[in-house]
Amino acid sequence: MQLAYHYIRLNTQMAAGKEGVRIETTLQELTETLCCSTRNVKLILKQMAELGWIDWSPGRGRGNRSLLTFRVGADEIVLQLARRHVMKGNVEEALKQLGGREVRPAVKERFFDWLMNHFGYQVVESEEKQVDTLRMPFYRPIPALDPAFVVRRTESHMVKQIFDTLVRYDAAADTFRPQLAHHWESDAEWKRWTFYLRKGVQFHHGRELTAHDVKRTLERVRDPRVNSPFRWMVADIVNIEVAKNTLLHIELAKPNRLFLHYLASDRLSIVPTELCSEQGERFARYPVGSGPFRLVRNDNTQLVLEAFPAYYQGRAHLDRVEVWVIPDLLARGVQEGVDGYRLAYLPFSRRGEQPSQWKDLEHIETGAKYITFNLNKPGPQQDSRFRKALQLLLDRRKMIADLGGNRLCPAHSFFPAVSGAIEAGESCRKQADPGRLLAEAGYRGETLKLYTYEGSSNEEDACWVQKECQRAGIAIEVTALPIEQLKRRERALEAEMLLAGEVLDEDLQFGIVEMYQTESSFFRYHLSDALREQLDRGIADALREGNRANRLAMLQGLEEVFKREHALLFLYHSRQSSAYDPALKGVALNSLGWVDYKDIWF
Structure with a gap:
């Protein structure tokens, strides 16, 4: 060398x-x-x-x-x-x-x-055997894989490959499937739950998973010293009783018809808590679970998963998954659609195949890019007329045309169907004069800080907003921070405005509750106490509702709490897309824009 x-x-x-x-x-x-x-x-x-x-x-x-x-x-x-x-x-x-x-x-x-020819499906010869390998590029390391702290969609996807939950939500059938628990039941009041666990389930380090692990996992997330942003999921648990290694009872303080939805979340994946204690922060980079793949490498160069032979639901068809960290992907634009969360384009082609031979998957994300207004800090953003003026000034269609990429359509809601209906009526609606609103709000050219987290699409969005505001005489200062910093309350509260994105879980009811209840939620940081209390009351009412359709409607309607006050400025909806070699079977995009590795084969 x-x-x-x-x-x-x-x-x-x-x-x-x-x-x-x-x-x-x-x-x-x-x-x-x-x-x-x-x-x-x-x-x-x-x-x-x-x-x-x-x-x-x-x-x-x-x-x-x-x-x-x-x-x-x-x-x-x-x-x-x-x-x-x-x-x-x-x-x-x-x-x-x-x-x-x-x-x-x-x-x-x-x-x-x-x-690029080294990515996609590869058959690697290793010690006189063939290893079916799926190799992908990604633009950043993936170091934070402790389920209790996962806040990014790529990390969430990897957690689903490494860990398992008590139950699994089947979005297509809108029902729950057995996972670590093969059976469960609750009393008539939805307060006392009983779970029967499978026997012989192993963690990747060889120890058997028991009901004690379930209890310790839930208690760990609930522990205020651990400071998990998902503590709200288990806050109503008043008692966990392990009857035997495969049987436990969970008692809640109040009825919760969504409790199974919580337990199906990757945030409550079952962990060997003794390793969490022994390894501390190291567990996040080198986690041990009971899922279909075990982690064998995770550094600034590669993340490598290998099929876990003893997986209780049957060994994965794929032997190995390699994610190679290539920061230059963003600068070169090799991966169209790479943003601050995920890799939208998965190069599953075999060497020599042409993209025209690949199959395409595409759907609209449920969620949106948005800007929050900090209602807990003095400044022009405290006046609803100023916030409304910005709503009117920012032309979402122009933003999409100017920036392109995976930006698909204007957003007026977290839900694309709602946005579509509102957008259809926008041209017929008489709009207020943003200049007059700014004058009435008393805006005198003060500079507002707009924070976002690092990622090319976020930074492009923020700079576009800055330029459009500048044309209207509004001074914006843009700062892009690592998401780990921005998730800290004191950092988020420094800014008058914050640009971020939300993609809801495929379990829509849970996804809405998670978005509003998670303590590190950006708009939860920026909502006023009054709006936050109003939001929490609405969630509590929805959780008591027995009819599923009514409950979902109540949850979807919660966004009106801050829309009425112009406390959130919706920007656009994105498309999720993937192209892959037709030789690859079992492909389906999950809500995170990735493919579950256990089910694919060549």
Whole structure:
């Protein structure tokens, strides 16, 4: 490897990176260029000549200059080095190799074209066996995989592969399926629940999962010292009784018809709590669950899952899943639709296949991009007329046309059908004058801070909003932060406005409640106390409602609480899409825009 670096230095400095260049030089000049001894230079030249990189004709006698011919350009050596790093599984080092200012853009393009052929379905020969591998690029590491703290959709998807829950929600049938519990029942008041667990379920480290693990998992999330943002899910539990290793009873303080929905959430995945205690924060990066795949690697370069042979519902068809971290994906635009949460384009093609042969999956996300207004901080955003003026100033259709990508249609709600109905009536509705509203609100050019979390689509959105507001005389200062920082209450409350996105769980009832109740929710941070209390009362009323259709309507209608006050500015709905090789079977996009690996096969 060091030899290649020496060659790149010589070729770049003495031949401008070109091949076929012959120069006259001396050993003294070469020692100065390579910063090493004459003896080492001779050894280096001999090795380069043996590899066919150079021709070396040493000068005869004192004062005679030698001839050095570069047979390979520096570009080719850079590519060889980068490819060698990749084959060792170190994409990060390969990207560093390509990051030098002397590396031409065309070389980077050649490397990425080569790299893309290593993604998709691969049959890897390993120790005299074939390993069916699905390999994908992603633009960032995935370090936070503790179910009790998962707030991003990509992490949520990986948690579903590594862990299991007591029950599973089947969205297509709108019912619950057995998971770790093979049977369950509740009393007539929906307060006392009984779960019967499967026997012989194993965690990935070999220990059997029992009812005690279920109890300790729920108690861990409920523990205020753990500070899980999902503590609200278990806050009404007053007692958990383990009758035996496969039987437990859970008693609630009040009726909750959505309790099964909570238990089906990946946030309440069952964990071996002794490992959580022993490993601390390390458990989030290297978690141990009981799901169809076990984690074998998770660093800044790769996340690797392997099928868990002892999985109680049958071994996955796929042997291995590799997610390679390639930060340059965003800068190069290789992955259309990569945003702050997920990879929308999954390159499942086999080598040599053309995209025209792939199958497409696409649907509209239930959820929306939005801007919150901080009603807990003094400023122009406290006046509803100012907030309404911004609602009128920002032309969502223009935003979608200007920015493109996966932005699909204007949003006036978290629910696309509601947005569509409102949008259809917008042209007939007489609109107020935003300039007049700003004047009535007393806006005098104060600068408002608009925060968002890092990710190309978020930053594009925020900058677009900033420019549109500037045209109307409204000063906006944009700041993009790591989402881990922005999820902290004190950080979110610094901003007058916050741009974010929400994608609701495929279990829609649960998804709505989760969105409104999770303590680290952005708009929950920014709502006033009065609006937050009104929202909580509405949720409590919905949870008591016995009729499912009525309950869902009540939950969907909760957004009117802050829409009436213009406390939330909806921007647009996005499309989720994927393209994949038709040889890949069992493909279906989940609500997170990913594919569940257990069910796919070639």
